[in-house]
Amino acid sequence: MPQTLGLNRILGGAIGVIALVSVLSSGAVLVTGDQLREATDARSRSNQLIRALDNFRAAMLNQETGLRGYLITGRDGSLEPYRTGRPALDEAIDRLRSLIGQDPERTRLLADAVAAARGWQTEVGEAAIRIAADPAKRDEAVHIEADGQGKRLFDTFREKLAAIESLEGAVRAALAERVARGERNESLALWGGTLITLLICLGIGIGINRLIVRPLVRVMGFVGRVGEGDLSSRLDVRSGGEVGRLGATLNTMVAGLSDLARTNRAATADLNAAAAEIRASAQEQAASVEQQFAAVQETAATVDEITHSGAQISKRATEVIATAQATAQTSRQGLRAVSDTAKAMDAIREQAEAVAGNIVSLSEKTQTIGDIIETVNDISERTHLLALNAAIEEEAVKRAAAGKTRSDTTQRTIEEITGRVEENVQTFQQIVASTNQQQLGIEQVMGALQNIRQASQQTAAGTRQVEAASANLTELAQALMALAERYRH
Structure with a gap:
């Protein structure tokens, strides 16, 4: 055949x-x-x-x-x-x-x-x-x-x-x-x-x-030698038909495998180096993320303490406002009492001045009729008593005037205290409002820190996965390198 x-x-x-x-x-x-x-x-x-x-x-x-x-x-x-x-x-x-x-x-x-x-x-x-x-x-x-x-x-x-x-x-x-x-x-x-x-x-x-x-x-x-890694030889095609075509196809395939092995060796070397760099970078990133996570934990703890302190300050400020409002209410009541006292002192002073004027006029008239008084001892004694009373009313007027002055001074002082207490109440109210806003801000910061902490945990987990993938990639690159070393060309 x-x-x-x-x-x-x-x-x-x-x-x-x-x-x-x-x-x-x-x-x-x-x-x-x-x-x-x-x-x-x-x-x-x-x-x-x-x-x-x-x-x-x-x-x-x-x-x-x-x-x-x-x-x-x-x-x-x-x-x-x-x-x-x-x-x-x-x-x-x-x-x-x-x-x-x-x-x-x-x-x-x-x-x-x-x-x-x-x-x-x-x-x-x-x-x-x-x-x-x-x-x-x-x-x-x-x-x-x-x-x-x-x-x-x-x-x-x-x-x-x-x-x-x-x-x-x-x-x-x-x-x-x-x-x-x-x-x-x-x-x-x-x-x-x-x-x-x-x-x-x-x-x-x-x-x-x-x-x-x-x-x-x-x-x-020939296929056995190729399977053992020898890509340097070629099959001597001596027959035609399917076997000859098979031999030619195998030679073409082995030539392609030889080129692929060379390319694979170079690519594997690059892959190994890149995997090592990625692994080192992943390890550094993992360390940085761990530090960041620790800092976020400490910051969250500090903010938590500040939140607690702010809540206590807000509570104390609310109590002070209540006390200041009570003090202002008492001051306003004292101010009204002092104002009523001042009005009563003014009425007393006016009456004392009127009594004192009448007594002085009466004393002057009494002195003009001194002779008449001599005859009536009883009347003289009474006149002398009236003069004494007049003298007393003159002193009462002075004291009433002095009390009026002091009452005015007290009224002004209480008015000043009441004004300052009201100012303090307004200031404390502003402080409480600011403290409440600060508390809300701190709570928002706390929520953001929680999100940052979760993100840091996820980033740390992702970094560890990247590191593991880098290690696997390194092992794969080494395996590919070992596989590429099997083929000689």
């Missing part, structure tokens, strides 16, 4: 030849098998014919034996073989006619044998039995059976049956020769086809070994 044939054509042709040889040998075996089966069937029919002839003879012998037993003993039970022999003879005759078929000579011989058998049954058997029924005529019945007529009839059908058997013997010999020849032909066809098939398979195996197996062995050796 030319080496340029494809594997499909080679294998297809080989399978076609084997199939053709198998079909031919199978056909020969089938033909010889049919011949052998025909010969075997014919021999089987011949054997059946011989058995039917034997059954014919046996049936006639049974009838003769039963008849003789009856004639000797006179007992009816002795006729049992005779009675069973008659249907057996009929069955044997039918079987022989079926087996002989249309063969004229055998048909004629069978007809003569049947005529002789029927003649014996009629002329000897039935006649002797009919006469032997009368005991006085038994000797006559015995004479019928022994006068030789029965023997001649027996000899006739035996002769005819022997002739049929002789003819069948020649047929049996021919059939045996046919069977033997058929068996030889079948063996020759079977073994010849097998031998030819084996020779063809041997030739096909040699061709496949030269055209397919050997090139595939070279290809497998």
Whole structure:
């Protein structure tokens, strides 16, 4: 076979030849098998014919034996073989006619044998039995059976049956020769086809070994070297077809793998360096994030303390406002009391001044009538008392004036205290409002710090994942480097 044939054509042709040889040998075996089966069937029919002839003879012998037993003993039970022999003879005759078929000579011989058998049954058997029924005529019945007529009839059908058997013997010999020849032909066809098939398979195996197996062995050796990492060699393509195309494709693939290995080695080195840098950066970032997280924790704790302190300050400021408002209320009440006192002092001062004026006028008039007073001591004493009272009212006026002055001063002082208390109340209210705003701001800052802390935790977790990924990337780069080092080019 030319080496340029494809594997499909080679294998297809080989399978076609084997199939053709198998079909031919199978056909020969089938033909010889049919011949052998025909010969075997014919021999089987011949054997059946011989058995039917034997059954014919046996049936006639049974009838003769039963008849003789009856004639000797006179007992009816002795006729049992005779009675069973008659249907057996009929069955044997039918079987022989079926087996002989249309063969004229055998048909004629069978007809003569049947005529002789029927003649014996009629002329000897039935006649002797009919006469032997009368005991006085038994000797006559015995004479019928022994006068030789029965023997001649027996000899006739035996002769005819022997002739049929002789003819069948020649047929049996021919059939045996046919069977033997058929068996030889079948063996020759079977073994010849097998031998030819084996020779063809041997030739096909040699061709496949030269055209397919050997090139595939070279290809497998080359593939094994490539699998071990040797990319420097090339496959020597010596054949065409699929194997040749496979070798050329493998050479192209190995060349591409060699280029890929070089590129992979360089890329792996760069990947390893980049992975190391990423890992170092991730570790630094992780440390920074940890520090930031610690700072956020401390800041959150400080802000928490400030929030607590602000809440206490707001509470104390609220209490001070309440106290200041109570003080301002008391100051306003004292201011109203001082104002009422000042008004009462003004009224007293005015009355004292009026009394003092009346007393001074009265004293002056009293002095003008001093002479009159002398005469009336009692009146003088009373006048002197009035003058004393006048002097007292003059002092009372002064003191009332002094009290008025002090009351005014107290009123102004209380007014100033009340104003300052009200200012302090307003200031404390502003402080409380500012403290509340500051508390809200601090709570917002606290929420922001919580978010920052969560973000820091997530950033730290992400950084650790990046670090782990960097470590995995480094391991992968090292594995790729080791894999790339396996290939030589």
